[in-house]
Amino acid sequence: MSTRVEQGRFTRARAAGPAGSPSPPPSAGQGRRPREQAYPGAFPIGPTISFLRRLRASLDAGSELPQSLAEATGALPRDLRDALDRMLHRLGGDYSEDEWGFDEEFADSLLPFFEFLYERWWRVQAIGARNVPSHGRALMVANHAGVVPWDATMMSVAMLREHPLPRYARFLVLDWAFTLPWVSVAMRKVGGVVASPYNALRLLEQDELVAVFPEGVRGAGKGFGQRYRLQRFGRGGFVEIALRTGSPIVPVAVVGSEEIYPKVADAPLVARAIGAPYFPITPTFPALGPLGVIPLPSKWRIEFCEPIPTAHFGPEAAEDRSFVFELSEQIRATIQAKVYDNLVARGSAFL
Amino acid sequence: MRPRRVLITGVGSFLGTELARRLESDPEVEYVAGLDDRPPRARLERTDFIEADIRNPLIGKLIPQAEVDTVVHNKIVRRPGPGMSGRSAHDINVIGSLQLLAACEKSETLRAIVVRGSAGVYGSEPSAPQFYTEEMARLYPLRTRFQRDVAEIENYFDTFSRRHPRIVCTMLRYQPSVGPSLDSQITRYLSMPVVPTFMGFDPRLQFIHELDAIEALVAAIKNPVRGPVNVAAPGTIGLTKLVRMAAKPTAPILSPFFGVVADAARRVGAESLSDDFRRLLRYGRAVDISRLVEEVGYEPRLDTVEAVKDYLRAQRGKQLLPTIRDLVAR
Numbered sequence: 001m002s003t004r005v006e007q008g009r010f011t012r013a014r015a016a017g018p019a020g021s022p023s024p025p026p027s028a029g030q031g032r033r034p035r036e037q038a039y040p041g042a043f044p045i046g047p048t049i050s051f052l053r054r055l056r057a058s059l060d061a062g063s064e065l066p067q068s069l070a071e072a073t074g075a076l077p078r079d080l081r082d083a084l085d086r087m088l089h090r091l092g093g094d095y096s097e098d099e100w101g102f103d104e105e106f107a108d109s110l111l112p113f114f115e116f117l118y119e120r121w122w123r124v125q126a127i128g129a130r131n132v133p134s135h136g137r138a139l140m141v142a143n144h145a146g147v148v149p150w151d152a153t154m155m156s157v158a159m160l161r162e163h164p165l166p167r168y169a170r171f172l173v174l175d176w177a178f179t180l181p182w183v184s185v186a187m188r189k190v191g192g193v194v195a196s197p198y199n200a201l202r203l204l205e206q207d208e209l210v211a212v213f214p215e216g217v218r219g220a221g222k223g224f225g226q227r228y229r230l231q232r233f234g235r236g237g238f239v240e241i242a243l244r245t246g247s248p249i250v251p252v253a254v255v256g257s258e259e260i261y262p263k264v265a266d267a268p269l270v271a272r273a274i275g276a277p278y279f280p281i282t283p284t285f286p287a288l289g290p291l292g293v294i295p296l297p298s299k300w301r302i303e304f305c306e307p308i309p310t311a312h313f314g315p316e317a318a319e320d321r322s323f324v325f326e327l328s329e330q331i332r333a334t335i336q337a338k339v340y341d342n343l344v345a346r347g348s349a350f351l
Numbered sequence: 352m353r354p355r356r357v358l359i360t361g362v363g364s365f366l367g368t369e370l371a372r373r374l375e376s377d378p379e380v381e382y383v384a385g386l387d388d389r390p391p392r393a394r395l396e397r398t399d400f401i402e403a404d405i406r407n408p409l410i411g412k413l414i415p416q417a418e419v420d421t422v423v424h425n426k427i428v429r430r431p432g433p434g435m436s437g438r439s440a441h442d443i444n445v446i447g448s449l450q451l452l453a454a455c456e457k458s459e460t461l462r463a464i465v466v467r468g469s470a471g472v473y474g475s476e477p478s479a480p481q482f483y484t485e486e487m488a489r490l491y492p493l494r495t496r497f498q499r500d501v502a503e504i505e506n507y508f509d510t511f512s513r514r515h516p517r518i519v520c521t522m523l524r525y526q527p528s529v530g531p532s533l534d535s536q537i538t539r540y541l542s543m544p545v546v547p548t549f550m551g552f553d554p555r556l557q558f559i560h561e562l563d564a565i566e567a568l569v570a571a572i573k574n575p576v577r578g579p580v581n582v583a584a585p586g587t588i589g590l591t592k593l594v595r596m597a598a599k600p601t602a603p604i605l606s607p608f609f610g611v612v613a614d615a616a617r618r619v620g621a622e623s624l625s626d627d628f629r630r631l632l633r634y635g636r637a638v639d640i641s642r643l644v645e646e647v648g649y650e651p652r653l654d655t656v657e658a659v660k661d662y663l664r665a666q667r668g669k670q671l672l673p674t675i676r677d678l679v680a681r
Binding site for chain 2: 090093178198
C-alpha cells in the first residue's frame with residue numbers, strides 16, 4: 001500500500017521537477033534522451049475493468065483466446081498498451097544488450113526507482129557534472145563505501161540528470177559480485193563489469209565513460225570510524241589504464257555514501273564461510289534481516305572535479321612507475337580535499 | 352604460389368566433411384586427403400579417404416606417404432557421443448594428437464599444422480575478464496577433464512613447433528559453433544523440451560556460425576600464423592535472451608542442486624551436460640578475436656546474435672510449442 005502512495009507522490013514530483021525545484025540547473029531535462037516510456041502513477045482500475053469486459057465479450061462471441069486478448073488491449077490506455085507490448089517483446093527475446101550485457105532499456109526502466117532515491121531518499125546535490133566529457137572516453141575515479149555500489153548508481157543518475165548531454169556510465173564492480181545469483185545479472189544489465197584492467201582498457205577503447213573505485217575492497221570494508229578517509233589507491237592501475245588509452249581522468253568526490261551502511265564491526269569467520277571479502281555488521285544488519293539492506297537516508301553531495309588530461313603524456317608514460325604513483329597520489333589528494341570541502345558544505349549528515 | 356596439398360583428420364565429422372568439400376572446390380588446393388575411422392558424411396569428389404584410427408601408430412606411415420604440406424587436426428572430441436566413454440574421448444584427444452605429431456615428424460613435405468582446438472581451455476570463471484585474449488590461457492586453474500585435455504594438446508603442439516621451427520603450428524581456439532546443419536552441445540541443449548538453467552545467472556555466451564567456422568579454418572590454412580588464435584563471432588548473447596528467442600520453457604535450478612538434478616535427468620533419458628558446459632551455463636565465456644581479424648585476416652560474417660538467429664530460423668519448422676509472440680501477435 002505504502003509503495004503505491006510513494007510512487008504517486010514521486011510521479012507528481014517528476015512532473016513538477018524542472019519548473020518547481022531549484023536544485024537541478026536550468027539545462028537539466030532538456031538534454032535528456034527521449035524516453036517513450038510513461039510510468040503510470042497508480043494502478044489503472046477503470047481500464048482494467050473494461051479490458052476484462054471486452055475480453056469476456058470477445059470470448060463469449062466465440063473467438064480464440066489469443067485473438068480475444070489482442071482485441072481487448074484496445075481498451076487499455078496507450079502507454080499501458082505500449083508497456084505491455086514491450087514486455088511481450090522482451091519475453092520473446094527481442095531486446096538488445098551490448099557485448100558486455102548492458103541493457104539500456106532495462107536500465108531506463110529502473111531509472112524511476114533510482115531517481116526516487118536520488119531526489120527524495122538521499123537528496124543528492126551534484127556539482128560540476130559538466131566537467132565530465134560529453135563524448136569520447138573518460139575515466140571517473142571516486143571514493144567508495146558500502147558493499148552495494150549505490151555510489152556508482154548515484155553517479156550514473158547524476159550524469160543522466162545533470163549533464164547537458166546525458167550518457168550512461170559503466171562501472172567496474174568487485175568480481176565477487178559476479179559469483180552471486182541475481183546480483184551478477186542486475187550488475188551487468190545496468191552497466192557493471194568485472195573489475196579487471198582488461199575490461200577497463202577495452203571499454204575505454206570503445207570510447208565509453210568508465211567509473212572506477214581504486215580503493216576497492218579496502219574502501220568498501222572500512223569501518224564507520226574510518227569514513228571519508230581515503231584508503232590506498234591500489235597500485236595505481238587506473239592511472240596506467242588512463243595513460244595507455246589517453247583518457248582524461250575525472251576525480252569524483254562522493255559525500256553521503258559512507259553513512260548509508262555504518263559498519264560498526266566485522267565478522268571475518270562468517271565472511272570466510274560464505275566466501276565474501278568481509279561481512280559487515282551495521283546497526284540494522286544482520287539484526288533486522290533483509291530490512292537491514294535498506295540504506296540509511298543520509299544527505300549526499302557528489303562533486304565532479306576538473307578533468308585531468310592524460311593524452312599528451314603518451315601511452316609510454318604508463319611504464320614509468322614513479323610517474324604513475326605520483327599522478328595516482330595527486331588524484332587521491334584531490335578527491336580527499338574535495339570530500340572534506342563537501343562534508344563542510346553539506347552540514348548535518350541526515351537532515 | 353604453388354598448389355597446396357592438405358590432409359584433414361576427423362573428416363567424418365560435419366565440419367571435417369564440409370571443410371574437405373570446400374577445399375575441393377578451391378583452385379589453389381591440388382590435393383585433399385581425409386583421415387578418420389568413420390567415412391565422410393557426404394560423397395566427396397576428389398578427396399582421398401584414408402580409413403585409420405588416429406590412435407593407431409600406423410598413421411606414422413600413412414601421413415608421410417600422402418606428401419602434404421598442411422595438416423588440419425580436426426579430430427578433437429568435444430562431447431563424447433553415444434556409446435563413447437569419457438575415457439576413450441580423452442584417448443582420442445591426447446593419444447591421437449601424440450600419434451599425429453609423431454607422424455608429422457616423419458613427413459618431409461610438411462610446412463604447417465592447423466589445429467581446430469577449443470576456447471574451452473580458458474574455462475568459465477566469474478571473475479575473469481569479459482574477453483579472453485590469447486595469452487590468458489593459464490589465468491585460472493584447469494578445472495574440468497576436457498579443459499585439461501585441451502591444455503595438454505596445446506602443450507604438445509607448442510613443444511613440437513619449438514622443436515621444428517620450419518613447421519608453423521596454428522592453434523585455433525574455437526568457441527562453440529551453431530548452425531542449421533550442426534549437431535553440437537549447444538544445439539542439443541536448445542532442443543531439450545525444457546531447458547535447465549542456473550537460477551539467478553545469465554551468462555554471456557559467444558558462438559560462431561558453422562560457415563564462418565569452416566571459412567576461418569580455410570583462412571588459417573592459407574595464412575598459418577604461429578601460436579594460438581581465438582575463433583568466434585563478434586559480440587555476445589545472454590543465455591536468457593537466447594532461450595527466449597528459442598521460445599523454450601526454462602527450469603531454473605538453484606546452483607548447489609544443479610549437478611544433482613542434471614544427473615538425475617540424464618538417468619531418465621535427458622541430454623547429458625558435460626562439466627564444461629555446466630560451467631559455461633553458469634558463468635559464460637567470451638574471447639577477443641582481434642588476432643583472427645588482423646593476423647589471420649578473417650572476419651566472421653555473422654555476429655553471435657545473427658548466428659543464433661540463423662540456427663533458430665532453420666529450427667522453426669520443427670517447433671512444437673508456439674512462441675509467446677505468436678500467441679499474442681496483434
